[in-house]
Amino acid sequence: MxxxxxxxxxxxxxxxxxxxxxxxxxxxxxxxxxxxxxxxxxxxxxxxxxxxxxxxxxxxxxSIEHAKKLLKDQQATLFDTALETGLSGTGRLHDLFVNIEGMTPAEYKNGGKNLLINYSFAESPFGNLIVASTPKGVCYMAFDDDEEKALNDLKAKFPNAVFQKKKDLLQQNGLFIFQNDWSKLNEIKLHLKGTDFQLKVWDTLLKIPMGQLSTYGNIAEQIGNPNASRAVGTAIGSNPVAFLIPCHRVIQASGNIGGYMWGNTRKTAIIGWESAKTDILEM
The missing domain is CATH 1.10.10.60 (Homeodomain-like)
Known part of the structure; x- marks a missing residue:
């Protein structure tokens, strides 16, 4: 930038x-x-x-009223809401993913030992970011204007991995999500380091349609554990892949925007940007 x-x-x-x-x-x-x-x-x-x-x-x-309206509309299922608003195709980010592949227990325990991780820096409508990938998929994406700090944060996630600065096809496919022409998207694969519970929560986030919002309680119900709102919040806060896993679409039940690892201003901007894109898709 x-x-x-x-x-x-x-x-x-x-x-x-x-x-x-x-x-x-x-x-x-x-x-x-x-x-x-x-x-x-x-x-x-x-x-x-x-x-x-x-x-x-x-x-x-x-505005908060908009957030409350979206939540009220979700009395219908998220899937039905997506269909009714014409978002059954590329407007639903979940459809663009093949799968989330969790790292093996050994990879998880050993901090990425024997993993080769490519990383690169890129621009987005919401600031500079770092994106990293293993041979199996994107493993990390974070907003940060300080490249040295961004790289150190990445290495802290995988302290025993081998890193090389290189942009590969997996990263490029992920970054295409910021483009207006989504026909360029091929497959987005994610290779994530997380517990079974975290992976389940992150997969559920992918099912929130673009232009819609959900709550921590709603996510807890969808994973079959309605009393786990706090644990869901912790898992969402540990999301290692900014934007591609849309934790920005989760707000408080009161309608307040709530927190965001990469800043509340950025979260508000992304929600508005996606709402604008939804309007375009519905035209």
Missing amino acids: NGQQQLNYTRIAEAIDYIKNNFKEQPNLDEVAEQVHLSPFHFQRLFSEWAGTTPKKFLQYT
Whole structure:
């Protein structure tokens, strides 16, 4: 991400924070533009280019009322909701995955010993990220503008693995999810280090349709353990693959956005971006 792109991202992030903190006042275009020191015209154009929708619609998408509406709509099953909104194809991220393959007990216990892990750095609409893969699939993806820190965090996950800086097809397929043209997607394979419970939770997250939200309690019910909301929250917080496993689609039952490993502002941005993409798919 070059200097101008970083400045634009920072401005949009500030605008999102302002909208999020002041949604009850329904700030207009002029008020939000003033917060990021841009003219209304320039801000409208920049925001629309970045988020794929106008600031006004983004405010609607990311408000608490929108979150509550989505939750209320989920009285129907998630699958039926997806079908009714025309998201039975590429709009459902789960359909793009072949499987989640868990690492063997030995690989899990030994911190990735004998694993060869490729890694590379990439840009996304939500900031820079690191993505890594084994020969079996993507094993890690995280947002981070500090490449040295991002690499150290990756190595901490697999302290005994062998690393090489290389972008491979598995990583490229995963990164295509950020593109507007999803016809370029082939297969996205994940090779994850986690307990059986964590893998089950992460697989369930993949079934949340794009443009929809769920709650920790709802996820617990789907995995057959309705009293495990807290454990579900812990598993979601341990998600090793940002965005591809959509933990950003899980919010609190109250309708509050809740926490996110890579920042609440980024979570709010992703929810709004996916809502905009859903609108496009429904047209």
